[in-house]
Amino acid sequence: MSIKVVQEYERAVIFRLGRLLPGGAKGPGIFFIVPCIDTYRKVDLRVLSFEVPPQEILSKDSVTVAVDAVVYFRISNATISVTNVEDASRSTKLLAQTTLRNILGTKTLAEMLSDREAISLQMQATLDEATEPWGVKVERVEVKDVRLPIQLQRAMAAEAEAAREARAKVIVAEGEQKASRALKEAADVIAESPQAIQLRYLQTLNSISAEKNSTIIFPFPVDLLSALLHQQQHSSTQQPSLSTQNQQQTQIQPINRSPVHKTNVFSTVVAPASQQYQMSPGTTYHSTIHSSDTSSKANLL
Template sequence: MEPQQNGNSHSQLFGVSAERPASVRSRTEPMVSTDGDDLGSGIVGVMLTFLSWVLVIITLPFSLFFCFKVVQEYERAVIFRLGRLQSGGSRGIFFVLPCIESYTKVDLRTSCFDVPPQEVLTKDSVTVSVDAVVYYRVSNAIVSIANVANAHQSTRLLAQTTLRNILGTKNLHEILSDREGISNSMQSSLDVATEAWGIKVERVEIKDVRLPVQLQRAMAAEAEAAREARAKVIAAEGEQKASRALKEASDVISESPAALQLRYLQTLNTISAEKNSTIIFPLPIDLIMAFMKGCNREVVPTGKRTAAASVEKE
């Protein structure tokens, strides 16, 4: 136990805490034990640790270039001693014993990857090709190294299978109209599955949904037919409104002779504005009838006088 305590003390001097984060003590606990009994087990571990310190002291100050490491603020260093997990969560400058300690850098920034187009048979037996993009980050550096061989590659493969499984339970209409719901469902499923790998899936977006060419033509024809039907309905409604307006106008004109005369003058004004060589002026029927009646009154008396004169002569 004493060598382990000495080994941890030099890390604490340079800002590295041997205490593991509380978030690690959960169901995402690394499968590697970090107890002192396992680190540098037996006499071999003690001897190697002692020799490493002797080597560092002998080669001073040149050994400092190999012992001090720097990790950026957005990275974490997971340290192993003799193949055993030593500590994690280090950032900034820290100390590494040469020969017996190694470390792995883990980037905690949000990354993204494209899910390749997946050929999926929907619930209503339609084949579609769907691709997506996934945004994720490493939430626990120790777990992402200790519990899975390649957390990033595993997340990529899991995203492909999850996308196919979710789309297989949807019909074509739901896929085309409810992309946000599918994205949220996929994000929740991936987040739960990758929690044990120290991965946090932040967002999933459906990029494109590709349909077969024949289905695209059928849907386009259906949409065109629907548009034509709506256009006919709108035209019929317009004609109906126009006929009602004409009926109301005719009722007003029939009830008011002055309105008829105004309409007559308006028509003459419209005709005269056009560039025509011949203009026909219509006469009102009542004026023509009055003129005809006047002519009949003049013709009939003359005829009677002529007939009477002929009788007298005889």
């Protein structure tokens, strides 16, 4: 007889002459075996883990991604795990790879990125059901990382940035709209009360003087400015009529030629600078010359 010891977290499956001894796995504690007749195999009942290598997966919307995961499992039945499968740990690892590819192949890229918890629970349920005949209990499955192609990452980053800019513009526009409404209401209230306008004017001057500026700007009253503009327009409308009267007074009327006598006189006719006279025979022009000491009249034939 030979004495063997197994730990609390271990179990021993004993075979005698190739047959499984009745009573199931032994342990924890000591057990006896017969040399050359009995053989045994220890099974660890603690939770084990392994990493699923990155899998190249084509998503439902035809996007190629690389996904890896972590699986946590334990041996729930030592006897079945020894008699039904050669290597329970390795078999569970291979099954996890294929299950990950099958499940993620039915998901879109958006679902992979947003529904990781649901994918993990679905993988856990699928693996647990498949490994139950092996005496394996899958405790937990976690999707570690979803790697996207570089071009797709840039495109998604640009799309996200554009969406953020659009939201920012909408927020700014809404703020300006609310501010304009508030300003309109304030303007309506101030317009109804002249005292409020004067108070606002004094408040503005007070705030300008408190800033210690070298230049102070005094607002020009709008009503006074409108009165000045109206007066200027009124004066501009009267000015053309006065200039027309002056032109009519300065025009020189032609005088018909008198046949009584014929005289050739060369004289200088003084006229306004704005008028030019052409002398032609057969027409008599009458012009009056005013000076400081003399007055004369000349007739040109």
